[in-house]
Amino acid sequence: MELRPLTSDLLDTDYRQLTCFAEGACWCAINQYATISSDEWTRLCDGEGPENRGVIVAALERGDRVGYLAYRDGTAIGWCGCGALSSYPRFQKRAEVLGAQARDVAAIVCFAVSEAYKRQGIASLLLQQVCEALFAEGYLAIEAYPFPEAILAQPNHDRGWMGYPTMYRAAGFVPLVDPCPHAKPGEDRPVYRLERPEAPL
Numbered sequence: 129m130e131l132r133p134l135t136s137d138l139l140d141t142d143y144r145q146l147t148c149f150a151e152g153a154c155w156c157a158i159n160q161y162a163t164i165s166s167d168e169w170t171r172l173c174d175g176e177g178p179e180n181r182g183v184i185v186a187a188l189e190r191g192d193r194v195g196y197l198a199y200r201d202g203t204a205i206g207w208c209g210c211g212a213l214s215s216y217p218r219f220q221k222r223a224e225v226l227g228a229q230a231r232d233v234a235a236i237v238c239f240a241v242s243e244a245y246k247r248q249g250i251a252s253l254l255l256q257q258v259c260e261a262l263f264a265e266g267y268l269a270i271e272a273y274p275f276p277e278a279i280l281a282q283p284n285h286d287r288g289w290m291g292y293p294t295m296y297r298a299a300g301f302v303p304l305v306d307p308c309p310h311a312k313p314g315e316d317r318p319v320y321r322l323e324r325p326e327a328p329l
Contacts, residue, residue, distance in 0.1 A: 129206075129250075130199045131257050136188055139181075142197055142204035146240045153177030155184050156195065156209045159237045162217040187215070195238075196261060198254050205245045208258045209238040213271060222271075222309045222319070232268040238289045251291065255299050263324050272296050272320040273308040296320040 134143055147156045152173030157180035158164065164172075172179050187194050192215045198206035213235040214223045223230040236258065241250045262270055274280075274290045293303070301320040311317035 129253055129257065131196045131254075131261060132199060133196055134188070134194045136185070138197060138204075139184065139188070143207065146197070146204060146207040146242065148177065153180060155180035156207065156238050156240070157181075157183050159209070159216045159218040159235075160184065160187060162220065187211075190215075193234075193265070196254075196258055198250065198257070200245075205242045206250050206254045207238075207240040208236060208254050210234060210236045210258055210262060210270075212267075219273075219309055225306070229269075232266075234262040234265075234267040234270045236270060236272040236291065239291050240289065252295050252298065255291065255295060259299065259322060267324070269321055269323045270301075271322075272301060273310070273317075274320065276315060276317045293320065296322075 132138070144153075144155075147154055152170070153176050154173050155177050157172075157177075158169060160180075160183040184194060193211035195207060195209040195211065197204050198208070211234065212231070213219055213226070213233040214230050216235060216237065219235055219237075222235075223233075226233060236255070239251050239254065241254075259270055272291055274293050274296060275288075277293050280288060280292055297303075297320075299322065301322045303318040304321055306319045307315075308317040308319055
């Protein structure tokens with residue numbers, strides 16, 4: 129499987145195919161908003177989702193790492209949204225908690241796998257390769273913020289887009305005592321973290 133960083137020339141082809149659906153054009157943009165209500169997110173995803181596309185374009189124009197597309201035999205089969213923790217407005221509170229360390233931390237924020245390739249271990253392989261790429265970019269740690277296993281165990285849930293705790297643990301991520309920035313009061317939703325072995329924080 130080959131990784132390619134998202135660039136503007138892939139935005140309206142392979143990236144759109146993996147992040148826009150009949151039920152909504154999310155463009156993997158939710159983490160580009162500091163705060164957003166469910167009703168507002170539904171509105172933003174309506175139709176072609178032009179505002180969502182716009183914030184992704186703006187991120188690319190700033191030079192932000194937005195994520196990686198995964199290819200097999202030249203076909204885009206998966207997506208992992210990731211980049212500098214400090215580049216995501218939705219995670220600014222987490223960046224504030226980490227302080228100066230935040231500049232060395234990457235965040236993994238979403239996954240998408242083509243329907244024909246689901247349940248084949250693509251997301252786990254994509255996670256492994258993305259972590260290698262992020263460490264090669266110079267990050268000292270990577271964080272992820274999956275929903276609780278209790279929610280992900282429910283039938284017909286729609287929260288797997290941030291990945292699964294089991295997937296992260298298998299890749300060496302460790303749950304911290306720190307709660308996810310968006311955890312509800314009393315919710316068992318820790319931050320998951322993987323440190324570069326040769327350079328722990």
